Amino acid sequence: MFKFFSESFDNFKKKISNTASTLVGNVVESVSEEEEFSEFVLDDMEDLLIGADLGVNYAAELVDNLRNQDKIKPSDVKNYLKNEFEKVLSNAGSNELGYDNNGLNIYFITGVNGVGKTTLIGKLAYKFKNEGKKVLIAAGDTFRAAAEEQLDIWSKRAGADIVRRDKADPASVVYEAIQKAKNENYDVILVDTAGRLQNKYNLMEELKKIKSVIDKNAPESLRECMLVLDANTGQNGLQQAKVFAEAVNLTSVALTKLDGSAKGAIVLAVAKEMKLPVKLVGVGEKMEDLRNFNSDEFIQALFE
Numbered sequence: 001m002f003k004f005f006s007e008s009f010d011n012f013k014k015k016i017s018n019t020a021s022t023l024v025g026n027v028v029e030s031v032s033e034e035e036e037f038s039e040f041v042l043d044d045m046e047d048l049l050i051g052a053d054l055g056v057n058y059a060a061e062l063v064d065n066l067r068n069q070d071k072i073k074p075s076d077v078k079n080y081l082k083n084e085f086e087k088v089l090s091n092a093g094s095n096e097l098g099y100d101n102n103g104l105n106i107y108f109i110t111g112v113n114g115v116g117k118t119t120l121i122g123k124l125a126y127k128f129k130n131e132g133k134k135v136l137i138a139a140g141d142t143f144r145a146a147a148e149e150q151l152d153i154w155s156k157r158a159g160a161d162i163v164r165r166d167k168a169d170p171a172s173v174v175y176e177a178i179q180k181a182k183n184e185n186y187d188v189i190l191v192d193t194a195g196r197l198q199n200k201y202n203l204m205e206e207l208k209k210i211k212s213v214i215d216k217n218a219p220e221s222l223r224e225c226m227l228v229l230d231a232n233t234g235q236n237g238l239q240q241a242k243v244f245a246e247a248v249n250l251t252s253v254a255l256t257k258l259d260g261s262a263k264g265a266i267v268l269a270v271a272k273e274m275k276l277p278v279k280l281v282g283v284g285e286k287m288e289d290l291r292n293f294n295s296d297e298f299i300q301a302l303f304e
């Protein structure tokens with residue numbers, strides 16, 4: 001069950017109930033009473049899966065498996081989807097957030113503007129502080145002054161320390177944070193980054209530079225290179241994932257704003273297309289609104 005910040009399974013289930021009804025409920029309702037998988041039924045099913053933001057290719061694949069076969073009946077469609085989703089999630093890798101008790105742990109947090117990177121860092125700082133860790137935040141979004149202010153507020157709330165240098169090169173901020181962390185024995189560095197996709201080339205170069213500073217100065221310490229996705233962006237998120245994956249070697253995804261979103265199917269789309277596991281989920285704007293993602297619970301909440 002949830003490893004930190006107690007929330008009942010029922011609450012989690014409520015938060016993804018919109019996803020459950022668009023992704024599972026509607027499909028089961030439209031298919032399960034049918035006699036057979038006619039082209040008409042399959043087309044309808046495909047449209048619903050695409051509408052739930054599973055992605056065109058993945059939706060087509062799921063539907064194609066049902067064509068010209070007689071093992072799976074329309075009345076089994078719920079089980080069929082459940083098995084398929086379980087497979088995809090387990091192929092994408094472990095949901096467990098990397099952590100090494102015997103060394104420095106760096107979490108490199110990337111994603112486009114507004115997805116919730118800075119908020120996630122505040123939540124993570126709070127989580128690690130609660131676990132008794134020494135936490136340093138590197139304010140690597142030096143582009144917007146407001147971004148650093150916001151991070152300052154989060155660090156104070158969480159009781160974490162921060163390295164910020166207004167308008168400095170983000171890579172140099174991260175360099176300084178690594179030196180400080182080594183000298184003062186920090187357990188965790190959370191690296192915030194900019195997300196201005198309007199200038200994609202420069203942003204990707206900036207991220208690569210930060211990554212190489214980490215690789216050079218703390219080669220064993222990069223615990224997660226995480227992409228933050230807003231659950232509401234659906235398939236757009238998949239496109240974003242591809243751009244970031246090309247620049248830095250992503251290890252996992254954090255999905256924010258899952259509260260209320262009907263597009264939680266992006267978890268499956270990212271697992272399927274990018275082979276990236278979701279490790280963290282944001283379910284609100286408060287410091288406590290962070291959950292470890294657990295595939296089994298996600299499946300259970302979708303299908304129960």
Ligand SMILES: Nc1nc2c(ncn2[C@@H]2O[C@H](COP(=O)(O)OP(=O)(O)O)[C@@H](O)[C@H]2O)c(=O)[nH]1
Pocket residue numbers: 111112113114115116117118119120195256257258259281282283284285289
């Ligand atoms: N409902 C909800 N809002 C969130 C969540 N995470 C972040 N936000 C909100 O999204 C907005 C943008 O967040 P921010 O952290 O500044 O995004 P950044 O530009 O990626 O750093 C803010 O208004 C946050 O309060 C979440 O899990 N749920």
Ligand SMILES: [Mg+2]
Pocket residue numbers: 117118119141147193
């Ligand atoms: Mg930010």
